[in-house]
Amino acid sequence: MKKNNRPAEGPDGLVYTARLPLSSVTLNYLADLIRGHLKKIGSPWRALPPGKIAGIVLAVLRCDQRPGDLAGGNGVHRTTVTRWVREVVGLLAARAPRLDRALKKIARKGGGIVLLDGSLIRTRRRTGAANRKNYSGKSKCHGLLVIALTDDRGRLLWISAARPGRASEITACRHDKLTDHLRAAGLGAIADLGFVGLDDSEPNADPAVITGYKAARNRPLTRGQKLSNKALAAVRAPVEHGFAHLKNWRVLGKVRTDPKWATALVRALLVLTNVEVSR
Numbered sequence: 001m002k003k004n005n006r007p008a009e010g011p012d013g014l015v016y017t018a019r020l021p022l023s024s025v026t027l028n029y030l031a032d033l034i035r036g037h038l039k040k041i042g043s044p045w046r047a048l049p050p051g052k053i054a055g056i057v058l059a060v061l062r063c064d065q066r067p068g069d070l071a072g073g074n075g076v077h078r079t080t081v082t083r084w085v086r087e088v089v090g091l092l093a094a095r096a097p098r099l100d101r102a103l104k105k106i107a108r109k110g111g112g113i114v115l116l117d118g119s120l121i122r123t124r125r126r127t128g129a130a131n132r133k134n135y136s137g138k139s140k141c142h143g144l145l146v147i148a149l150t151d152d153r154g155r156l157l158w159i160s161a162a163r164p165g166r167a168s169e170i171t172a173c174r175h176d177k178l179t180d181h182l183r184a185a186g187l188g189a190i191a192d193l194g195f196v197g198l199d200d201s202e203p204n205a206d207p208a209v210i211t212g213y214k215a216a217r218n219r220p221l222t223r224g225q226k227l228s229n230k231a232l233a234a235v236r237a238p239v240e241h242g243f244a245h246l247k248n249w250r251v252l253g254k255v256r257t258d259p260k261w262a263t264a265l266v267r268a269l270l271v272l273t274n275v276e277v278s279r
Helices: 026-043 048-063 069-076 078-093 099-109 129-134 169-175 178-185 223-235 240-247 259-277
Strands: 112-122 143-149 156-159 189-190
Touching: 026 048, 026 078, 048 069, 048 078, 048 169, 048 259, 069 078, 099 143, 099 156, 099 178, 112 169, 112 240, 129 143, 143 169, 143 240, 156 240, 156 259, 169 178, 178 189, 189 259, 240 259
Parallel strands: 112 189
Antiparallel strands: 112 143, 143 156
């Protein structure tokens, strides 16, 4: 009996096609962005056309495909795919809105409130003392904290820089001087109980951040306070939809790259999310 010891996948490996759950609007937007960048830097040539590069980058970001697998199926090297991803993420992150401009845009449209919330992006656990600050005691895992603002319909407006998971949401907001920007734009923010104590303004001043009532061990909530918390929870529900749209990008399932790069990654996904949602 003759033995066949050749690999089943052949010398070049198996290649399969899969559907990318994104619209052609997002693909064309990213391809045009790449074309404009190549024209600007005077480098019109790439191993693949801009439309193909855009599809590869979206596959990495949306489906968390490994660059090595995509490289083998497209006839390029793994480092080339990684370089494309980082280049495109940098281009998208540069187009993410700044906090003051995002708030002024809402104020010009006649809006009066924004929705405020924070979320933890899980990261791969690494050894060493340098990674201890990324451990979140609240979520019991390693991650990076980001703060986001949405409008009253849940559309993302702004995302903060990624900070260590052990940081509190109030500390992150104070680092960005969020309440000062809200007052400068004449807006108010509705947040959950995790932001109680963020707005430490004058007692007679209008609050920039509106939160519910927090119960204490010896001070239960009254019926009116419970109704107020219920009403605020209904108003701020769309902010969860904004984070859900953002975390549809599976690359955020567990960030395996350098945490310092996570800020650019999250802001790039903010731009892509807005393009995909508002198409």
